Amino acid sequence: MPPRSTTFQPGTVVNFTYRIEAFIASGGMGEVYRASHILTNSQHAIKVIQAELLSNQRVVQLFQREALALRSIRHDSIVGYEGLNQDEAGRMFLVMEFVEGPSLSEVLRSHGAYSVNDVRKLRDRLATGLAEAHAKDVIHRDLSPDNVILQGGVLEHAKIIDFGIAKIDNADLSTVVGSSFAGKYSYASPEQLGLYSEVVGPRSDIYSLGLVLAAAAAGKPLRMGGSMKSVLEARQRVPDLDSVPPELHDELASLLQPDPADRPISMEAVLEQGIRPVWDDESVPRSAYRVTSRGPSSQWPSRPPSVPPASYPGRDDATRTYSGPFTAPSAHPSAPPPQRRRGPGVAAILLFVLLGLGAAGAGGYWVYSRMEPGTTGGGGGQDRRTAAMISADLTDLLSGLSCTEIDPAVSDDGVVRLTGQIESTEARDALLARVARIDGVTAVNGDLAIEPCGGEPMLDVAALSAEIDDLISGYACTELSVTVLADGTVGLEGTIGSTRDRSALVRTVRELDGVTAVNDQSAVVPCMPPRDGPDLAALSGRIDDLIAGYECTEVTAEVGENGIVRLEGSFGTADDRRSAVIGVAAMDGVSRVVDRTTISPCGPEVQPLDVAGLRAEISALVAGYSCTDVSAEVSEDGTVELDGTVGEADQRTVLVEAVSGLDGVESVVDRLSVFACPPPSDVLARVVEALGDVDEDETCGPVTADLDARNRVVLSGQVPTAAAAGTLANLARDTATLEATTLQVVNGLVVAACPGEGPPTDNGAPIEEQLAALVAGLECSSVDAALTDGGSATLSGFVSSEDDRNQLAADLQQLTGSAVDLADVAVRPWPVCEALNIVAGIDAAGAPEPSVTANSDDGTYQSGEVVILTVALPDGGDGHLQVDYFDLDGNVVHFTPSSARPDSEVTGGEEVVLGSDPEKEADGQVYRAGSPFGDNLVIAILSSEPLFPNRRRDVEGAAAYLAALRQAVEGLQADGAEISGASTFLTFDP
Numbered sequence: 007m008p009p010r011s012t013t014f015q016p017g018t019v020v021n022f023t024y025r026i027e028a029f030i031a032s033g034g035m036g037e038v039y040r041a042s043h044i045l046t047n048s049q050h051a052i053k054v055i056q057a058e059l060l061s062n063q064r065v066v067q068l069f070q071r072e073a074l075a076l077r078s079i080r081h082d083s084i085v086g087y088e089g090l091n092q093d094e095a096g097r098m099f100l101v102m103e104f105v106e107g108p109s110l111s112e113v114l115r116s117h118g119a120y121s122v123n124d125v126r127k128l129r130d131r132l133a134t135g136l137a138e139a140h141a142k143d144v145i146h147r148d149l150s151p152d153n154v155i156l157q158g159g160v161l162e163h164a165k166i167i168d169f170g171i172a173k174i175d176n177a178d179l180s181t182v183v184g185s186s187f188a189g190k191y192s193y194a195s196p197e198q199l200g201l202y203s204e205v206v207g208p209r210s211d212i213y214s215l216g217l218v219l220a221a222a223a224a225g226k227p228l229r230m231g232g233s234m235k236s237v238l239e240a241r242q243r244v245p246d247l248d249s250v251p252p253e254l255h256d257e258l259a260s261l262l263q264p265d266p267a268d269r270p271i272s273m274e275a276v277l278e279q280g281i282r283p284v285w286d287d288e289s290v291p292r293s294a295y296r297v298t299s300r301g302p303s304s305q306w307p308s309r310p311p312s313v314p315p316a317s318y319p320g321r322d323d324a325t326r327t328y329s330g331p332f333t334a335p336s337a338h339p340s341a342p343p344p345q346r347r348r349g350p351g352v353a354a355i356l357l358f359v360l361l362g363l364g365a366a367g368a369g370g371y372w373v374y375s376r377m378e379p380g381t382t383g384g385g386g387g388q389d390r391r392t393a394a395m396i397s398a399d400l401t402d403l404l405s406g407l408s409c410t411e412i413d414p415a416v417s418d419d420g421v422v423r424l425t426g427q428i429e430s431t432e433a434r435d436a437l438l439a440r441v442a443r444i445d446g447v448t449a450v451n452g453d454l455a456i457e458p459c460g461g462e463p464m465l466d467v468a469a470l471s472a473e474i475d476d477l478i479s480g481y482a483c484t485e486l487s488v489t490v491l492a493d494g495t496v497g498l499e500g501t502i503g504s505t506r507d508r509s510a511l512v513r514t515v516r517e518l519d520g521v522t523a524v525n526d527q528s529a530v531v532p533c534m535p536p537r538d539g540p541d542l543a544a545l546s547g548r549i550d551d552l553i554a555g556y557e558c559t560e561v562t563a564e565v566g567e568n569g570i571v572r573l574e575g576s577f578g579t580a581d582d583r584r585s586a587v588i589g590v591a592a593m594d595g596v597s598r599v600v601d602r603t604t605i606s607p608c609g610p611e612v613q614p615l616d617v618a619g620l621r622a623e624i625s626a627l628v629a630g631y632s633c634t635d636v637s638a639e640v641s642e643d644g645t646v647e648l649d650g651t652v653g654e655a656d657q658r659t660v661l662v663e664a665v666s667g668l669d670g671v672e673s674v675v676d677r678l679s680v681f682a683c684p685p686p687s688d689v690l691a692r693v694v695e696a697l698g699d700v701d702e703d704e705t706c707g708p709v710t711a712d713l714d715a716r717n718r719v720v721l722s723g724q725v726p727t728a729a730a731a732g733t734l735a736n737l738a739r740d741t742a743t744l745e746a747t748t749l750q751v752v753n754g755l756v757v758a759a760c761p762g763e764g765p766p767t768d769n770g771a772p773i774e775e776q777l778a779a780l781v782a783g784l785e786c787s788s789v790d791a792a793l794t795d796g797g798s799a800t801l802s803g804f805v806s807s808e809d810d811r812n813q814l815a816a817d818l819q820q821l822t823g824s825a826v827d828l829a830d831v832a833v834r835p836w837p838v839c840e841a842l843n844i845v846a847g848i849d850a851a852g853a854p855e856p857s858v859t860a861n862s863d864d865g866t867y868q869s870g871e872v873v874i875l876t877v878a879l880p881d882g883g884d885g886h887l888q889v890d891y892f893d894l895d896g897n898v899v900h901f902t903p904s905s906a907r908p909d910s911e912v913t914g915g916e917e918v919v920l921g922s923d924p925e926k927e928a929d930g931q932v933y934r935a936g937s938p939f940g941d942n943l944v945i946a947i948l949s950s951e952p953l954f955p956n957r958r959r960d961v962e963g964a965a966a967y968l969a970a971l972r973q974a975v976e977g978l979q980a981d982g983a984e985i986s987g988a989s990t991f992l993t994f995d996p
Contacts, residue, residue: 013036013037013054013097014026014029014037014039014054014580015580015605016028016029017580018580018584019044020041020052020093020099021091021092021093021094021529022044023043023044023045024041024042024043024044024050024052024101025041025042025043025044026039026040026041026052027039027040027041027042027049028040030051035053035055035056035059036053036054036055036056036059036099037053037054038051038052038053038054039051039052039053039054040052040104041104049104049106050088050101050102050103050104051085051101051102051103051104051105052099052100052101052102053099053100053102054097054098054099055069055097055098055099055100057097057600057601057602060098066098069090069098070090070499073087073089073090073100073499074090074487074489074499075142075143075144076142076144076169077089077489077497078142078489079138079139079142079144080138081134081135081138081139082135082165083131083132083134083135083164083165083166084135084136084138084139084165084166084169085102085103085105085155085165085166085167085169086102086103087100087101087102087103087169088101088102088103088525088527089101089497089499089525089527090499090527091527091529092501092529093529094587094588094591095584095587095588095591095599095601096591096598096599096600096601097601101527105155105157105165105167106157106158107155107156107157107158107159107160107163108155108156108159109151109152109153109154109155109156110151110152110154110155110156110164110218110221110222111150111151111152111154111221113156113159114151114221114222114225114226118225119222119223119224119225119226120161120222120223120225122223122251122253122254123283123284124161124222124283125219125222125223125254126257126280126281126282126283127161127162127283128161128164128218128219128222129215129219129257129276129277129280129283130277130280130282130283131161131162131164132149132154132164132166132215132218133215133273133276133277134273134277135165135166136149136166136208136211136215136273137272137273137274137277139169140208140211140272140273144169145206145207145208145210145211146166146169146211146214147198147206147210147211148168148193148214149166149193149211149214149215149218150192150193150214150217150218151218151221151222151227153166153167153168154166154167154218155167192217192227192230193214193217193218193227193230194214194237194241195209195210195211195213195214195241195266196213196241196242196264196265196266197209197210197266198210199237199238199241201238201241201242201264202264202265202266202267205266207266208272208273209266209269209270209271210266211273212261212269212270212273212276213261213262213263213266213269215261215273215276216258216261216262217230217245217262219254219258219261220245220247220249220250220254220258220262223250223251223254223258224249224250226249228245228246228247228249229245229246230245236911241264242264243264244259244262244263244264245262247259257279257280257281260279261276391420391445391446392418392446393416393417393418393420395446396416396420396422396444396446396447397414397416399444399445400414400416400422400441400444401414403437403440403441403444407428407433407437409428409429409457410426410427410428410429410433411426411427412424412425412426412427412428412454413425413426419448420446420447420448420449421447421448421449421450421451422441422444422447422449422450422451423450423451423452423453424437424438424441424450424451424452424453424454425453425454426454426455427454427455427456427457428454428455428456428457429456429457430456434452434454434456437452438450438452465490465492465493465494465520466520467490467491467492470490470496470518470520470521471488471490473518474488474490474496474515474518475488477511477514477515478511481502481503481507481511482503482507483501483502483503483504483531483532484500484501484502484503484507485500485501486498486499486500486501486502486528487499487500493522494520494521494522494523495522495523495524495525496515496521496523496524496525497524497525497527498511498512498515498524498525498526498527498528499527499528500528500529501528501529501530501531502528502529502530502531503530503531503532504530504532505530508526508528508530512524512526541595542565542567545565545571545593545595545596546563546565548593549563549565549571549590549593550563552586552589552590553586556577556578556582556585556586557578557582557608558577558578558579558606558607558608559575559576559577559578559582559586560575560576560606561573561574561575561576561577561586561603562574562575563590568597569595569596569597569598570597570598570599570600571590571596571598571599571600572600572602573586573587573590573599573600573601573602573603574602574603575603575604576603576604576605576606577603577604577605577606578605578606578607578608579605579607579608580605583601583603583605587599587601614642615640615642615643615644615670616670617640617641617642620640620646620668620670620671621638621640623668624638624640624646624665624668625638627661627664627665628661631652631653631657631661633651633652633653634650634651634652634653634657634661635650635651636648636649636650636651636652636661636678637649637650638665643672644670644671644672644673645672645673645674645675646665646671646673646674646675647674647675647677648661648662648665648674648675648676648677648678649677649678650678650679651678651679651680652678652679652680653680654680658676658678658680658963659963661678662674662676662678676897676963677895677896677897678896678963679896679965680963680965690711690712690713692741693711693719693738693741694710694711695741696737696738696741697709697711697734697737697738700734700737704725704726704730704733704734705723705724705725705726705730705734706723706724706725706726706758706760707723707724707760708723709721709722709723709725709734709755710722710723711738718751718752719738719739719751719752720751720752720754721734721735721738721751721752721753721754721755722754722755723755723756724755724756724757724758724760725755725756725757726757726758726759726760727757727779727821730755730757730779731753731755731757731779731780731817732753732779732780732781733779734753734755735751735753735755735785738751739751739785751785753784753813757780757817757820757821758820780814780817780818780821781801781814784805784806784810784814785806785810786805786806786836786839786840786843787803787804787805787806787810787839788803788804788839788842788843788846789801789802789803789804789805789814789831790802790803791818799818799821799826800827800830801814801818801826801827801828801830801831802830802831803830803831803832804831804832804833804834804839804842805831805832805833805834805839806833806834806835806836806839807833807835808833811828811831811833814826814828814831815828834941834943835894836896836964837892837896837898837964837965837968838892838894838941838942838943840964840968841890841892841943841945841964841968841971841989842943842945842989844945844968844971844972844975844987845945845947845987845988845989847975848947848975848979848985848986848987853948853984853985853986854880854881854882854883854986855880855948855986855987855988856877856878856879856880856883856887856946856948856986856987856988857877857878857988858875858876858877858889858944858946858988858989858990859875859876859878859990860873860874860875860876860990860992861873861874861875861876862992864993865990865991865992865993866992866993866995867935867992867993867994867995868935868995868996869935869936869937869939869994869995869996870934870935870936871934871935872921872923872924872932872933872934873921873933873934873935873992874919874920874921874922874923874933875889875901875919875920875921875944876917876918876919876920877889877917877918877920877946878917879912879913879914879915879916879917879918879948880914880915880948880986881914881915882914882915883912883914883915883948883986884912884913884914884950885911885912885914885948885949885950885951885984886910886911886912886948886949886950886951886952886953887902887910887912887918887946887947887948888900888902888903888910888946888947888949888953889901889902889918889920889944889945889946889947890944890945890967890971891942891943891944891992892942892943892944892945892964893938893942894938894940894941894942895937895938896963896964896965897961897962897963897964898961898962898963898964898967898968899960899961900957900958900959900960900961900962901920901921901933901944902918902920903957903958904931904957904960905960906930906931906960907920907931908957910952910957912948920933921933935992935994935995936994937994937996938994939994939995939996940993940994941991941992941993942991942992942993942994943989943990943991943992944989944990944991944992945987945988945989946987946988946989947975947985947986947987948985948986948987949978949983949984949985949986950978950983950984950985951978951981951983953971953974953975953978954970954974
C-alpha cells in the first residue's frame with residue numbers, strides 16, 4: 007500500500023508516455039514506481055527525484071551528467087538506465103529497466119548460503135558489470151545484497167540496482183550530494199568512513215563486493231560492527247571469515263584488505279586473479295574467461311551470453327531449464343552425438359584470449375583453447391576423433407546460421423580455424439563457444455569480420471552525431487545532448503523550445519541515413535522573451551481563481567519574481583492536480599511550476615464528536631474495575647485525559663487500551679496512578695498483629711492502623727521518641743508489603759513524652775540515633791540530618807510530599823526543643839523521589855559518572871520550547887547508556903535507547919546529544935517542553951552491560967518501569983558490572 011502522500015497515483019500518465027502501475031518504494035532520493043509504456047506496453051521503473059534536491063542547480067547538473075553516464079552503461083548485470091526526464095509540472099524523474107525478482111538478501115534469509123562455485127559465479131557476474139561502470143567513471147558506493155536483484159530468482163541473472171547515489175568520479179562534485187558517506191554501514195569500505203584515504207573509487211566497490219560475496223558464502227552478513235566505534239574497528243583488519251568455506255578465504259581476503267592500496271587495482275584484476283567457476287555444459291559465460299587486448303584500450307566484455315541458472319541453495323536441479331542462444335541445437339543425422347571423454351566430476355577448462363579488437367563491430371582474431379585434465383591437445387588414444395569427424399559437426403553447426411559466410415578448416419591435431427564474416431559480435435561469441443565444445447576440438451582460431459545482415463556498411467557514429475548537432479543548432483531555446491549507438495539508435499535528452507520544434511526535429515532525425523530508431527527523452531521548455539517581469543498580484547489572482555474551481559482542494563500558490571510558481575497543499579484527485587498544474591503552467595508570466603501538493607480524496611463530512619456520549623461510555627468502562635477512582639476529560643478533538651487511581655497495574659493497561667479503542671477517541675493521556683486494593687481485613691489484620699507484638703515500653707498506649715480512601719495504611723497513636731515512631735512505621739510498611747505492590751504507610755504517630763514520664767531523651771537512646779530513626783521512617787525520601795553544637799537540627803535532601811515535610815518539622819521541633827530550618831529539604835513527589843533514590847544507590851559504588859546538561863542554562867523552559875540534552879561520558883566509560891525522563895504525572899519517556907536512537911552502546915569520552923533543533927535538522931527527533939509543569943527529572947545510567955535485554959517502549963508508566971529498573975540495577979551490581987548514574991532537573995513553565 008503506497009503512502010498517502012505519494013507523488014503519483016496508479017493510472018497517472020507521466021509525460022504522455024508512462025502509465026503508473028504501482029508504487030514500489032521511497033528512499034533518500036525520492037519515490038520509485040512501476041510503470042508501463044503506453045505505446046509498447048514495456049515495463050519500466052520510474053524514480054521521481056525529491057523536489058527539495060532540485061532547488062540546487064549544481065545538484066540538477068549532477069543528476070543530468072550522472073544520468074548520461076549511467077545511460078551509457080549497457081551491461082546485462084546492471085539495471086538499464088534510459089534517461090532523465092522532466093514532466094509538465096517540472097518534476098524530474100529517472101526511467102530505468104524494471105527488474106522483477108527477489109533481492110540477494112531475501113534469498114539468503116530464506117534459502118541460506120550458496121555453494122563455493124555459485125559464489126564464484128556471482129563474483130564474475132557482478133564484477134564484469136562493475137568494471138563496465140568503472141570504465142564510465144561511475145562508482146556504485148552502496149553495493150549490498152539489498153541492491154542485487156536475482157531476476158526471475160536466478161543467480162546467473164543477478165543485476166545491480168540503485169545507482170541513484172553513485173557518483174561520477176569528479177572531485178569538483180564531491181560536496182554536492184552524499185559526499186561524506188553514501189553506503190550502508192554493513193557493506194561500506196574503510197575509505198567511505200574516512201580511514202586510510204578519503205578517496206572513494208573503484209577499490210571501494212571491490213571491498214563492498216567482497217562483503218557481499220562473503221554474505222552469499224556464509225548465508226548471512228559478516229559481523230562488521232553495530233556502533234560507529236565497532237564499525238571503524240572492524241575495518242582496520244581483514245574480517246573474520248570463519249563462517250565462510252575455507253576454499254574462499256584467500257580470494258575474499260584479497261578483496262577485504264583494509265588499505266585500498268592492498269586490494270586488486272580493478273574489477274578486471276579481481277576476475278583475473280580469482281579461481282574460475284565451473285559452468286554447466288550448455289554455455290560458457292564470458293565472465294569465466296580471461297580477457298586481454300593489444301589495442302590502445304581494454305574494455306571488459308559488456309554482455310555475457312545467457313548462462314544456465316544456478317538453483318537456490320537446496321533447490322532441486324531436476325527442475326532447472328535452459329534455452330541457449332540458438333533456436334535448436336545441431337545433431338548428427340546418422341548417429342547419436344559422440345560421448346564426451348570426461349571423468350566423473352571433471353570439468354573442461356576453457357581459456358579465451360582476445361588478441362586484437364578494433365572499433366566496435368570490427369573483426370578480430372579470437373582463440374579458444376581447451377585442455378581436459380589428464381590429456382594433451384585433442385586427447386589421444388584409439389578413440390581420438392579425426393579431422394573429418396570434426397568437419398562434419400562443423401558443417402551441421404554452420405548450416406543453421408544466417409547472414410554468415412564462414413570457411414572452416416580443421417587440422418589433424420583438432421585445431422579449428424574459421425575465416426569469413428558473421429552478422430554480430432554476439433553471434434561470433436556464441437559460435438566460437440559452440441565450436442570449442444565440439445568433441446575433439448583442442449583450439450579455435452576465429453578471424454571473422456562483422457557484417458550485419460544485408461551487407462550494410464558499418465555506421466559512422468561520429469559523422470551522424472555531427473549531422474544531428476547541426477540540425478539542433480537551428481532550433482531556438484534548445485539545449486539537447488545526442489547519443490548515437492552503433493545499431494543506429496539515436497537518443498535525445500535535454501530541453502527544446504516548443505512541442506512543434508520537438509516533433510519536427512524527431513521527424514527529421516528519423517529520416518537521416520543510418521538512423522534505425524529515435525529515443526526522445528527531451529522536455530519542452532518554452533522560450534521566455536525578455537520583459538520587465540510578470541504582474542505578480544494579477545498572476546496570483548488568476549491562479550487562485552483557477553484553484554478555487556476544484557472541489558476538496560486546499561492549495562496555496564507562491565509566485566516568485568522569476569515567474570516560478572510553487573504549489574503546496576492537497577487536491578481531491580490526481581486528475582484535478584494534473585489539470586491544475588497544466589493550467590497554471592500555461593498562464594502568461596509563468597516560467598515553471600514546482601508542485602509540492604498531495605492527494606487527499608474527498609470524504610464524507612466529519613460529524614462533531616459526541617463528547618457527552620463518549621464520556622458516558624468511558625464511565626461505564628471504569629465502573630467495571632474494582633478499587634478504581636478515575637475521572638475522564640474528553641476534548642472535541644477526541645483527546646481523552648484519564649486521571650485518578652486504579653487498583654492494579656494490569657488494570658491500568660487494560661483500561662487505557664479499552665478507552666483507546668472507543669469510536670471517536672484519537673489519543674489517550676494517561677495520568678493514572680496505581681494503588682493496590684487488597685481486602686482491607688487482610689492488610690489490617692497483618693499490621694495490627696505486628697503492632698501488637700511491639701514492647702509496651704516503646705509506646706504510650708495503643709497504636710492503631712486503618713486504611714484511608716486511597717488504601718494507604720495510616721498509623722495513629724503516641725510514642726515517646728522519634729526512633730520509636732520510625733521503627734513502628736517501618737514495621738507497618740514491611741507488614742503491608744504484598745506480592746506485587748508495597749502499600750504506602752502514613753506515619754501519623756505523635757512523638758511526645760508519655761503521660762507521667764520525663765522528656766523523650768530519658769529513654770536512654772542518644773538524640774542523634776532518634777533523629778536518624780525519625781528520618782528513616784519517611785517514605786520515598788532521602789534526608790541527611792545532623793545536630794549542631796547548639797543542639798538544633800540541620801537537614802538537607804528531599805521528601806515525597808508537603809505533608810511529610812511539615813510532619814518532619816513538627817517531630818524535629820518536639821525532639822530538639824527548637825525550631826528547624828527545612829529550607830534545604832525539597833519536595834520531590836513520586837515517581838521523582840523513587841528515581842532519585844535509585845540513582846543515589848548507584849552512585850554509592852563510586853564508578854566514574856556521566857554528566858547531563860540541557861540547552862537551557864538553568865534548565866528552565868517555557869511551554870513549546872525545544873529541549874536538547876547532552877550527556878558527557880567519562881574517559882574509559884565504554885558501555886551502554888540509558889537516559890530517562892520522569893514527569894510528575896507518573897510517566898517515563900526514554901531518550902535512549904528509543905525508536906529514535908535504538909542503539910545504547912557508547913564510547914567513553916564522547917558526548918551523546920539527544921534531541922534535535924527542527925530549524926537545523928528536519929528529520930531529527932524533536933522534544934518540546936509541555937505539561938505537566940514543574941520540576942521534572944532526567945536520569946542517565948552508564949553501565950558496562952545493557953540494563954535490559956530488549957528496548958522498552960518509548961513512553962510507559964513509571965510504576966512498572968521503576969520496579970524493573972531497580973531490579974536491573976541490583977542485578978548488574980550483584981554480577982559485578984560497572985555502573986554509575988547522574989540526574990538533573992528540567993523545569994517546565996506554562
